[in-house]
Amino acid sequence: MGILSFFTKNKTKVGSAQTAKERLQIIVAHEHPGSTVTPAYLPELQNEIIEVVKKYLTISDRDVKCELTDKVDSNMSVLEVNIAMPKS
Amino acid sequence: MAKVIVVTSGKGGVGKTTTSASIGSGLAASGAKTVVIDFDIGLRNLDLIMGCERRVVFDLINVINKEANLQQALVKDKRIEGLYILPASQTRNKDALNRSGVKAVIEELKDDGFEYIICDSPAGIEQGAMMALYFADEAIVTTNPEVSSVRDSDRITGMLSSKSFRAEQQLDPVKVHLIITRYCPERVKNGEMLSIADINELLGIELLGVIPESESVLNASNSGEPVILNKDSDAGKAYQDTVERLLGVECDFRFIDYKKKGILSRIFGV
Numbered sequence: 001m002g003i004l005s006f007f008t009k010n011k012t013k014v015g016s017a018q019t020a021k022e023r024l025q026i027i028v029a030h031e032h033p034g035s036t037v038t039p040a041y042l043p044e045l046q047n048e049i050i051e052v053v054k055k056y057l058t059i060s061d062r063d064v065k066c067e068l069t070d071k072v073d074s075n076m077s078v079l080e081v082n083i084a085m086p087k088s
Numbered sequence: 089m090a091k092v093i094v095v096t097s098g099k100g101g102v103g104k105t106t107t108s109a110s111i112g113s114g115l116a117a118s119g120a121k122t123v124v125i126d127f128d129i130g131l132r133n134l135d136l137i138m139g140c141e142r143r144v145v146f147d148l149i150n151v152i153n154k155e156a157n158l159q160q161a162l163v164k165d166k167r168i169e170g171l172y173i174l175p176a177s178q179t180r181n182k183d184a185l186n187r188s189g190v191k192a193v194i195e196e197l198k199d200d201g202f203e204y205i206i207c208d209s210p211a212g213i214e215q216g217a218m219m220a221l222y223f224a225d226e227a228i229v230t231t232n233p234e235v236s237s238v239r240d241s242d243r244i245t246g247m248l249s250s251k252s253f254r255a256e257q258q259l260d261p262v263k264v265h266l267i268i269t270r271y272c273p274e275r276v277k278n279g280e281m282l283s284i285a286d287i288n289e290l291l292g293i294e295l296l297g298v299i300p301e302s303e304s305v306l307n308a309s310n311s312g313e314p315v316i317l318n319k320d321s322d323a324g325k326a327y328q329d330t331v332e333r334l335l336g337v338e339c340d341f342r343f344i345d346y347k348k349k350g351i352l353s354r355i356f357g358v
Contacts, residue, residue, distance in 0.1 A: 015279020020235050021286045028242050
């Protein structure tokens with residue numbers, strides 16, 4: 001806990017306005033036509049991931065979702081790959 | 089050169105009509121012939137806010153359908169020279185608006201020498217709102233410092249840059265301004281409300297005005313006098329500043345910092 005709290009800033013003092021801002025940043029970045037820059041390689045990347053997963057599992061193309069999002073409070077982008085697997 | 093300015097927001101109840109009435113009044117008081125058009129067909133309220141509800145005979149839809157001419161429908165303001173309102177119809181619905189009809193009305197207003205044509209948009213992103221923004225040269229996006237309002241403002245800003253006449257014809261884009269209404273510096277200071285900087289960062293629109301939360305806004309609508317005419321109220325002064333900026337005059341933003349009341353001002357109420 002001690003080490004953890006060193007890395008996560010003291011968030012207890014932050015008012016609700018900060019929460020509102022962070023939530024909005026995410027939603028606005030998602031919905032704003034100009035602000036979401038989808039890299040051109042993303043569809044191709046998604047296809048290749050599907051091909052790799054297909055080697056081992058039976059999934060359809062629709063079960064895989066790739067998303068690149070910007071983390072709001074740090075200089076970091078996150079590539080999220082969601083694969084819905086059929087129950088075996 | 090006449091300017092068509094839409095006052096819009098996406099979300100309802102954030103102060104579009106209050107803003108339209110005050111900006112329209114302020115522009116007219118500066119000497120520019122101004123008309124405020126109510127696009128909220130079926131739910132007209134601009135007439136009430138401007139205090140001319142008993143003088144409405146014909147409306148925008150009558151003009152579009154050629155049941156009355158423009159001069160018959162325009163209601164002249166009794167307080168300010170050169171200020172007119174074009175009321176919405178109360179009995180029809182928003183489908184009664186069509187592009188060619190709205191265009192004809194705006195063209196005729198321009199030919200009549202109106203310098204500012206303020207389009208008071210209804211809430212939402214349906215027909216009425218789209219008609220209100222379609223012919224706009226400039227837009228005033230009205231936002232409350234609150235999540236749903238900011239999100240909707242972002243959405244309507246997207247509409248302005250994709251669904252307007254200027255966007256479709258690939259002309260210069262609609263010039264978008266932001267007005268933040270119901271701003272509480274004290275709550276911002278306490279971290280309970282989105283700040284001007286937060287909203288600026290989120291929306292990325294040029295800030296035109298900040299209207300503080302004020303009792304005088306309700307008093308103004310109760311009595312049918314645009315709040316800008318109340319020279320003693322903070323909201324009225326803030327709207328006056330906003331009009332100045334719209335006219336190209338630079339002025340500092342007021343009423344955006346919280347000052348804790350000292351003991352003297354508590355006692356004497358200044």
